[in-house]
Amino acid sequence: MHDLTPEQTAALNERHRERMARKKAMIDARIAAADKQVGILIVNTGNGKGKSSSAFGMAARALGHGMKVGVVQFIKGAIKTGEEAFLRRFPDEVSFHVMGEGYTWETQNRERDAAKAALAWEQARRFLQDPAIGLVVLDELNIALKYHYLDVHAVIADLLDRPIMQHVVVTGRAAPPELVAVADTVTEMKVVKHAFAAGIAAQAGTEW
Amino acid sequence: MHDLTPEQTAALNERHRERMARKKAMIDARIAAADKQVGILIVNTGNGKGKSSSAFGMAARALGHGMKVGVVQFIKGAIKTGEEAFLRRFPDEVSFHVMGEGYTWETQNRERDAAKAALAWEQARRFLQDPAIGLVVLDELNIALKYHYLDVHAVIADLLDRPIMQHVVVTGRAAPPELVAVADTVTEMKVVKHAFAAGIAAQAGTEW
Known part of the structure; x- marks a missing residue:
């Protein structure tokens, strides 16, 4: 120039x-x-980074617009995450629910995981029936669907039955095609490269 | 089952x-x-949703771990975003700088945009020289590079010269190959489908 x-x-x-x-x-x-002004159903899937962090960034946006946010974290829970520690600082604005017991490869117990997923879905349904909640984050729900801990058709019925202006974000690898079909916005996070492959640990602040 | x-x-x-x-x-x-525990350089690119929101989700994570965050928003700025309104609530933890004047197609003035981008980069450099800041978000920097408002080699030199434990997230479509080459983690957000194409407006809480 x-x-x-x-x-x-x-x-x-x-x-x-x-x-x-x-x-x-x-x-x-x-x-x-x-x-059109209408609540949308967003799905973040793929193997790349950014599925859950994008959902929590949307939570920050929604809070900035004075909306209330409901979060259910499926599968995760063994490690106390930064997003949980931060969002729990606003109990009047964010309702945070963690299914607990870590990733499924930690428990290795299908029936216990399925029972926990069903309990977590009960919490999700309460958010999905509450028009005061502007954004519902269903973090790692796709994993619970992938392992058939939850029935995808029952989940979709509850999602479609929510208040008209409520937004929902679902995250996790391997989103089921039935969910992709009914979603409004679907993004595949694709790995171009990842620090983990270069021997760099998953670190506080970026990965959890 | x-x-x-x-x-x-x-x-x-x-x-x-x-x-x-x-x-x-x-x-x-x-x-x-x-x-390895080391600050990483993350790039979120592609045409899909989630590039900026993921960066702000990482900001929430970093805050949950007690880190300080510096944000520079390039290009955006005409609309007051939810992430800005929310993160400005924590002035001791988040330093938020917006370049202003909206997207480049609003101003249609290359020289003014380039001058503003240079000023915004001066702010970014201050964050990149401050080891007290654990995460630097450079939102839509890729757009400023795409239009050659900033020199990619000068930007990369400043990025690589940052404190060893500092994380950086760069967002925006069309990340330049030089930046991808030096980044640790690169994700391409791919559109599978988008509500906008179905006539649904960009809405508060999900898109801004």
């Missing part, structure tokens, strides 16, 4: 202005067309 | 236990091998 003549710089700036004006017209038209 | 004989259920539970025991052994070995 440093060796352009004044004429070249002016031309570059003008091309930028024209390109951005076209982009603005296109985006304004798309925004005008997308005018 | 409901019509199995007791013998079938016992066999299913035993297969689950064996599978999870193998998984636990594999994961424990991988965790033992990945023992």
Whole structure:
């Protein structure tokens, strides 16, 4: 950028202005067309980083807009996470429920895990029936569905039966196709590279 | 699950236990091998949802672990976001800096945008030189690099020169290959589907 003549710089700036004006017209038209205000069902899946952290970032956004948030963490729970420690500081705004007992490979007990998942779903249903809660985070629910601890059709029925303006975020690898089919926004977090593969530990503040 | 004989259920539970025991052994070995504790550079890119929200979820995690967080938002700024409103509630823990003036297609002025990006990078550098800050969020930095408002090599030099234990998260579509090359963890957020395409507006609490 440093060796352009004044004429070249002016031309570059003008091309930028024209390109951005076209982009603005296109985006304004798309925004005008997308005018429905309705609670959405978001699914974050894939093997990459960012599924749960994105859900907790949405929780921060929702709190910034004065909404109440309900969180159920499925599967996780052996380690006290940073998101739990932080969000528990706002008990009037965030209701935080952890299923407990760590990841499924720690317990190695299918029936106990399934019973715990069913109890956690009871808590999720209470959030999904409460119109005062603007955002429900169902962290790692996909894992409970993958192992058939919960019935995907019963879960979907409860999700679709929620208050019209309530948003829901579901996270976890291997989202079942039935859930993807009924969701409004689905993102696959894809690994391009991961520090863990280079021998770097999962660390406080980034991974948990 | 409901019509199995007791013998079938016992066999299913035993297969689950064996599978999870193998998984636990594999994961424990991988965790033992990945023992480096070091600040990591994370890049969230791609066209899908979750790049910025994941960075703010990591901010929540870091705060839960008692870390201090520095945020610079490039490009965004015309709309007051939920993450900004929320994180500004903790001025002793979070230092929040917004470049302002909205997205580049709103200003349509390359030189003004470039000057603002340079000022925002000065703030980012102050965070990157402060070992008291455990996590630096550089939201939408990739957009400033894509439009060459900032020189990618100068940015990378500052990133690599940061305190050894400091984590950094960079977000935005179209991360430059030079940045991907030096990052520790890179995730591509891929659109599987998006509510916007179905005519649903970007809404408070989920998108901003």
